Amino acid sequence: MKTGAVSSQWYAFATVVLWSSAFVFTKVALLSFSSTALGFLRCAIASVVLYAVLRCKGVRMLNWRELPRFTLSGALGFSIYLFIFNKGSETLTAATGCILIATAPIITALMASVVFRERLTRLAWIALWLAFLGVLVLMLWNGSVSINAGVFWMLGAALAISAYNVIQRLYANGYTSLQITAYSFFTATVMLAGFLPESIRQIESAPLSHVIAVIFLGVFPSALAYLLWAKALSFAATTSDVTKFMFLTPLLSFVLGYVVISELPGVETWIGGALILSGLALFHISGQRAERARRAAMRH
DSSP: OOHHHHHHHHHHHHHHHHHHHHHHHHHHHTTTSOHHHHHHHHHHHHHHHHHHHHHHHTOOOOOGGGHHHHHHHHIIIIIHHHHHHHHHHTTSOHHHHHHHHTTHHHHHHHHHHHHSOOOOOHHHHHHHHHHHHHHHHHHHTTOTTOOOHHHHHHHHHHHHHHHHHHHHHHTTTTSOHHHHHHHHHHHHHHHTGGGHHHHHHHHHHSOHHHHHHHHHHIIIIIIIHHHHHHHHHHHOSSTHHHHGGGGGHHHHHHHHHHHHHOOOOOHHHHHHHHHHHHHHHHHHHHHHHHHHHHHHHHHO
8 A cells, every 4th residue: 555545544544533532522521611612712722723833834824805705614614513513412422413413424415416516316315315314213212202402403513514515615716725724713713702701711610621621622623633634635545535434433432432421322323323324325335436437437
């Protein structure tokens, strides 16, 4: 195996581990911090790290006239996303939350089919409905009267991050992925700045372990993970070489949830999760087939 391919897979695996840890350490941080305060602190810490990276790399900083175009991406990808993600994490296990967020690639493709007129294959539609069935299992396992509100919050988070993914494609011309991520974090921090006083009060009353969890979330699953992911993509021959590692996220969240906070998901997570992950696997296969067909057409 070539050195570049090995490097891309190590970077991708490290990214997935960090993203998986966010589901667990968010639950730890929420023991002392509100959803809004945690969202602000995570954005603020990530912004400091990413600003330092931009300065070290000598990357062009954002022109203030360009700020409005990153307001929407900052809101959907970080300020709104992190708030509703935190709300969902309050009542869901780390594994269940992770499985629901894992539907984002399918939702992104559905949005892209509308915005960019990209056709979904029959297999992709089957994958979509299979994942939707898994979501219904998670929502209605205890009966139609007892619907877990956390599922709605987490699905809202999946919708927000999917919309952010689509917007990233719209901004792709003229900006690197690092710039888009950093500028979106900057604008998200400004949007959530009203929660600074609340955040300070909660830091003062929180135990050190919970403060460390917040710092970890801002530095590692937020800033560092995005940098590693960009690095993985730069070494990979194809996007699927690294995106396949995202299928490990629910398993890693389950393991970390058990090790860190002794959390075990319920039966509905296993059944609904199996359906959702099966849908994701089918969707991945559909994407690979479409990519092979596109390359074959280009050769002819």
